[in-house]
Amino acid sequence: MSLRYQRLLLIILSLILIITATMLILYNTRENISYFYTPSELNYSNIKINKLIRIGGFVEKNSFNKVSSSTFNFRITDDLNSIYVNYTGILPDLFREGQGAVIEGYFQNEKVFNAKTVFAKHDENYMPSSIKSKLENSGYWNKNY
Amino acid sequence: MRFLINSKRFNVFADIIFKPVLVLSIVLLIVGLIFAFFLSPDDYQQGSTVRIMYVHVPSAWLSLMTYLIMTVYSIIALAFRMPFGFIVNTAVAPIGAIFTLVCIISGSLWGKPMWGTWWVWDARLTSVAVLFIIYLIIIFINISFENVRVREKIAAIFILVGSINLPIIKFSVDWWNTLHQPATISKLSKPSIDPSMMTPLIIMTIAFIFIGITIAILRIKTEIITRENI
Amino acid sequence: MIFLHKLLNFYYREYKLNLSGFQDILTNITFFFISIFIFIFSIGPEKETYSFLGVGILWTLLLLSSTLSLRKFYQDDFENGNLTLLHLNGFSFELIAILKTFSHFIFVQIPFLLSIPLASILLNVGNEKLYRLTISFLLGALILSSLGSISSSMNLLNKRNYLLGSVIVMIFSIPIIIFSVGIININENFNSLVGILSGILLITFAVNPWASGACLKIAIQNN
Amino acid sequence: MLLAQNLTLCRLERIIFENISISLSSGKIIILKGKNGSGKTTFLKTILNLLEPTSGTIYWKGKLLSRNLYDYYNNLTYIADKTSSIKQLSVYENIKIWKKIFSSHMNYEKIEEILSILNLKVFLGARVSTLSLGEIKKLELLRLMIENKKIWILDEPFTNLDMETINLIGQTFEDHCKNEGCVIFSSHQDPLIPVSDEVNL
Numbered sequence: 001m002s003l004r005y006q007r008l009l010l011i012i013l014s015l016i017l018i019i020t021a022t023m024l025i026l027y028n029t030r031e032n033i034s035y036f037y038t039p040s041e042l043n044y045s046n047i048k049i050n051k052l053i054r055i056g057g058f059v060e061k062n063s064f065n066k067v068s069s070s071t072f073n074f075r076i077t078d079d080l081n082s083i084y085v086n087y088t089g090i091l092p093d094l095f096r097e098g099q100g101a102v103i104e105g106y107f108q109n110e111k112v113f114n115a116k117t118v119f120a121k122h123d124e125n126y127m128p129s130s131i132k133s134k135l136e137n138s139g140y141w142n143k144n145y
Numbered sequence: 146m147r148f149l150i151n152s153k154r155f156n157v158f159a160d161i162i163f164k165p166v167l168v169l170s171i172v173l174l175i176v177g178l179i180f181a182f183f184l185s186p187d188d189y190q191q192g193s194t195v196r197i198m199y200v201h202v203p204s205a206w207l208s209l210m211t212y213l214i215m216t217v218y219s220i221i222a223l224a225f226r227m228p229f230g231f232i233v234n235t236a237v238a239p240i241g242a243i244f245t246l247v248c249i250i251s252g253s254l255w256g257k258p259m260w261g262t263w264w265v266w267d268a269r270l271t272s273v274a275v276l277f278i279i280y281l282i283i284i285f286i287n288i289s290f291e292n293v294r295v296r297e298k299i300a301a302i303f304i305l306v307g308s309i310n311l312p313i314i315k316f317s318v319d320w321w322n323t324l325h326q327p328a329t330i331s332k333l334s335k336p337s338i339d340p341s342m343m344t345p346l347i348i349m350t351i352a353f354i355f356i357g358i359t360i361a362i363l364r365i366k367t368e369i370i371t372r373e374n375i
Numbered sequence: 376m377i378f379l380h381k382l383l384n385f386y387y388r389e390y391k392l393n394l395s396g397f398q399d400i401l402t403n404i405t406f407f408f409i410s411i412f413i414f415i416f417s418i419g420p421e422k423e424t425y426s427f428l429g430v431g432i433l434w435t436l437l438l439l440s441s442t443l444s445l446r447k448f449y450q451d452d453f454e455n456g457n458l459t460l461l462h463l464n465g466f467s468f469e470l471i472a473i474l475k476t477f478s479h480f481i482f483v484q485i486p487f488l489l490s491i492p493l494a495s496i497l498l499n500v501g502n503e504k505l506y507r508l509t510i511s512f513l514l515g516a517l518i519l520s521s522l523g524s525i526s527s528s529m530n531l532l533n534k535r536n537y538l539l540g541s542v543i544v545m546i547f548s549i550p551i552i553i554f555s556v557g558i559i560n561i562n563e564n565f566n567s568l569v570g571i572l573s574g575i576l577l578i579t580f581a582v583n584p585w586a587s588g589a590c591l592k593i594a595i596q597n598n
Numbered sequence: 599m600l601l602a603q604n605l606t607l608c609r610l611e612r613i614i615f616e617n618i619s620i621s622l623s624s625g626k627i628i629i630l631k632g633k634n635g636s637g638k639t640t641f642l643k644t645i646l647n648l649l650e651p652t653s654g655t656i657y658w659k660g661k662l663l664s665r666n667l668y669d670y671y672n673n674l675t676y677i678a679d680k681t682s683s684i685k686q687l688s689v690y691e692n693i694k695i696w697k698k699i700f701s702s703h704m705n706y707e708k709i710e711e712i713l714s715i716l717n718l719k720v721f722l723g724a725r726v727s728t729l730s731l732g733e734i735k736k737l738e739l740l741r742l743m744i745e746n747k748k749i750w751i752l753d754e755p756f757t758n759l760d761m762e763t764i765n766l767i768g769q770t771f772e773d774h775c776k777n778e779g780c781v782i783f784s785s786h787q788d789p790l791i792p793v794s795d796e797v798n799l
Contacts, residue, residue, distance in 0.1 A: 002668035006467045010584055017581040024574035028567040035267035035323050056322060092261030094190060102324050119260040124329040126195060127339040128186030223589075271549075278546050282539070286529075289536035294610070295597050299529050299590060303543070306525065306586050309578070377701065384698035391695055395686045456680045463646065463671050464699060596649055 036102045039081040055083060055113065056102040056121065064097050076103060076113075087115040094120035150221065152229045152369050159362045166362070170355030177352045180345035188342070197255040199345050202329075203353040204248040208276065209314060211241035211357070215283075216308040219301035231297035232372065234304060235287050236364035240357055242280035249273060260324060268317035269325040272310060279307040293372065381465070385474055392451075393482035399447060400483055404490050407440040411497055422499045429498035430508060431556050437487060437512065438548055441519050442541040444483050448527035449475065449591070459595055468595075472587035476524045484516035507565060511555040514572045521579040522547050528590035532597060550575055599623055599780070600645070600670075600749065605654035607637070607644055614640050615799055617654075622749065622782055625775045627792070630784035632799030638784035639679060641799060642753050645782070646676060674749040679757070681738045685727040689718065689737060692726060693744070700745045712743055715766070732758040739767065742774075750774065752783035764789055 036056035060082055063075035070089060074097075075082040085103055095101060100121035108114045148158035181199035188195035215234050222230025252270070253263040264270065283300055290296030318327045329338050338346070393400070414432050418424060425432075452458050461471055491512060495505050526543035533539060554572050600622040607614045614637040620628060630638050643649045645656065647663055647670070656663040658670045683692045693709060696702070713719040716736045721729060726737065735758050742750055750771075756764050768791030771781045775794075 003465070003467045003671075004668075006470050010467075010469050014581040014585070017577045021574040021577035021581070024570050024577065028570035028574065029320060035265070035321065038322075056324075090261075092259065093192075093194075094259050095261070099190070117262070119262055119265065119324055121324055122190060122259055122326055124326045125337045126191075126198070126329065126342050127189050128341055129189040129192075130186060131189075131339060131341075133189075271553075275546060275549060282542060282546065285536065285539055285542070289539060290533055291535070292532060292597055295532050295593055298593050299532075302586050302589055303529060306547075306582060309582075380701060381699070384701070387698050388695045391687060391691060392684060395684070454680075455684070456678045456682045457684075459648065459678065460676070460682050461699070462648075463674065463676050465668055465671050596643075 038078040039076060039083045040078055042081075042083070052104065052106060052116075054102055054104045055085075056100070057082075059095070059097050059099055059101055061097050076101065083113050084111055085113045085115050087118055089116075089118070091118055092120040094122055150227050150229050152232060155229065156366065156369065159366060163359070163362055166355055167359050170352060170359050173348060173352035173355055177345055177349040180348055185342055185345045186339075191259060194255065194258050195342070197251055198342075199349045201248060201251040201255055202346060203350040204244045204251065205273070206350060207353050207357055208241055208245040208248050208273075209311060210354075211237055211244060212276065212280075212304075212308065212311060215241070215304050216311070219304045223298070223301050223305075228297075231301060232365060232368045233361075234283075234300055235297065236368045237361055238280055238283045238287065238300075240360050240364070242277065242284065244353075244357070245273065245277040245280055249277060265324050267323040267325060268321045269314065269323050272314045272317055276310055276314060279310060283307075382474065385461070385466075386478065389474075389478040389482065393478075396447065399444065400486050403440050403444050403483070404486060406443060407436055407487065407490065408494065408497075410436045410440070411494055415497070425499040426501065429495065429500040430504060432498060433491070433494055433500065433508065434512075434515075434552055434556055437491075437516075438519065438545065438552070441484065441487065441516070441523070442544050444479075445523050445527045445530075445540050445544065446537065447483075448479055448523055449531055450527065453531050453591075453594060453598075458591060462595070468588035468591045469584035471591065472524055472528065472584045476520045476583060476587075479523060480517055480520040484520055488512060488516060510569065511572060514569070514576055515551045515555045518551050518572075518576050518579050519544065519548060521576075521583040524583055524587045525590070528587040528594065531590065531594035599659055601657040602645060603655050603657075605641070605644060605651045605656070607640060607649065608652045618797065618799070620645075620782070620795075620797055622780050624748070624778040624780050626780045626794045627771050627775060628780075628782040628795045628797060629789075629793045630782065630797050630799060631788075632784070632786065634786060636799045638786075638799055639753055642676075642751055642782075642784060646674075646751065673747050674751055675742055675745040675747045677738055677741065677750075677752045677755060679753040681734050682741075683726045683734060683737055686725065688723055688725055689729070690722045692737070693740070696741055696744050700741075702744045702746060704744055704746065709740070709744070712740060716740070716763070732760065732763070735759055736763060742770070748779050750779065750781045750783070752781070754785060755783050756785060756787075756789050764791065768792065 036054035039055060039057055042053075042055065055076055057076040057078040060075040060077040063082075065073050067073060071087070072091065073084065073086050075084055077083075085105075086108070087103070087105075095118060100123060102119040102121050103113070103115040104117040104119070105113060105115040148154040177199065181196050185196070185199075187193050215237055218230035218233045221227055222234070252273075256265075257263050283303060286296055286300045286303060290299065317323060318325055411432070414436075415425075418428075449458065452461075458471065462468060466474070488509070491509060492505060495508065500508065522544045525547075526540040529543065530537060530540040551572070554568055554575070600620075602618070602620045605618045606616045618641065622628060630641060632638050640649065644651050647656070647667060658666045663670060683689075684695070687695070697704065710719060710722075713722065716739075718733060718736060718740075721733065726734060729737070735755075739755060755767065759767075768789070772792065774781060
């Protein structure tokens, strides 16, 4: 097998390998490298108690309760399912109802989640606060600006 | 456009454009900073902290752009045997590393008040950290081999292998759930940022590009001179 | 047919080489076990900790100890001119890289693979996890061999800073670690993670001969 | 068979050798002469297509070398100035490995015969690392017989060898040439064996 033939064969082989690999990876990575789970994803798979996981979603409107100065509970939702969360600690600036958040912690039981850390997740929209209030006043405000 | 692949022509061209570029980068930086600090409005959610974006986003873009340039020059240099590509690679790698570092530092300064943490290991942040280490390794390769002709080729091959990381960085926020928000400005859709905040961002980006070009010109010229004296 | 014969004879040579240098591989495995002991002594013998941490520790140590054997990869054959000889015998540099990668996998990584069950007993990794660990390490070891080939061929002419090779392997092995340890710890969906790992494996297989071949060529030209 | 025309090689803007032409056909022995560092090894590497000449062309059997590389490689034996035998293996194992990777059909009786001529037969079971430098070199030269190719390219084959062995090798070169083979070797001193052509670097 001559040197040029070896190379030619190898080029073809590499191309096939790369195509297969991209297909394998794209097919399999859809949900696997998630930094967090959404509440709905958690409902489908069985909830593991006492295992560190992260849940991401929005803080449900009208669910935020301040129990004491540093203890809070709220629900985290993705519009389909929601999970009840207990948290003791300091909340980040951006944390408020309707805002995205990622929480890290353990399930106390099937329904109650004990958060150890709360991250606020902000979206890719940036806009001046003056315009936002104008938009709200005129009724044009929606999340997908 | 021959000055992009030929060191003699580059020298001539660089001498012409260096001063304008330098002046332009300083002016743009000052204007951009004025816009960023005084003229741009507060964000409806993040308040004043959003101003970190005007440093964070340009440096992130430039760290990727620098790597992309290095990848292109590696291909050119290896495939068409143009030694100027190696010169550019050697000169530009530290600049990319600095931009990545600025991106990481400003990002964690932004993350602490907004997300509530300096650092998380989600896909975007991890891949950018990897990019930084890749830049470091390129610099290490460039200083630890004795033979110039060897190390430039090895570095180019390493750059090509490492370029697998680029699409991962770019699309990590779209492919996977991350704490990092998705891209604000993409080609396919209308940018989800208000014009009043878009202006300083663009000015700052152009300013960063010009700063990068200024340093790159200086470094490439020194690199050419060093190689002539071997 | 003659070519196939040549390939087999290449492996005969590799077999002889590795058999005579088997104490190196044994030292490597000893290093691996001693690091496990050190982990146990420094963290404490609590069993629950290790059923949680064990897989991660195992992977880290496997990675570290397999980077130790990288120096053997091409360096000896390069320095005594055998790589040139093989090339003059009708093997392209790319083919040499592929053959050497598999030889490293067979003669260096497989002994490691055999020592995993013992190590997992020491670290209290359960049987079910052991099965997954073995499969993921089988795939991961092939990737590590390819990465080792790339990095050690890059390092052939590097006389000053040999650690650079290990750093290169480690930076590229980050995705393997993410997925391999992910296989055992976080995700329930084993099959799709095996799919990702084999995807990475195929990519490294496609990249390895070209990158290593080019580096080998540069090294031989400039020696 | 092998024709090199006007080979020039520059490295880092330094000329290593310039305008060298050789023509190697069967029955020829060419010696490359030159001082230390005059580029003998580099020239041989260029002829082996391991290095690319800055200018000049090499032909093998009338075709460009790079177009006909595999056939060329199938017809040559290269003995580098380094020894390629594996130090930690025995002489016998080394010979066995060479026999395998070069798909040699030479039988062991013949090899033993040559070994006894070279005074190496007693070391058959010994490790290569216990041999003296001259003996290792002789073992290396054994590869010429094992590979049994047409062109022999040797880099400094006579270092560490005694006069007796050098004459023996010179004899072998002549025998090889009678069998339509050809030899090109480099040397920094005059080895006092008959050669048909001389190239000064």
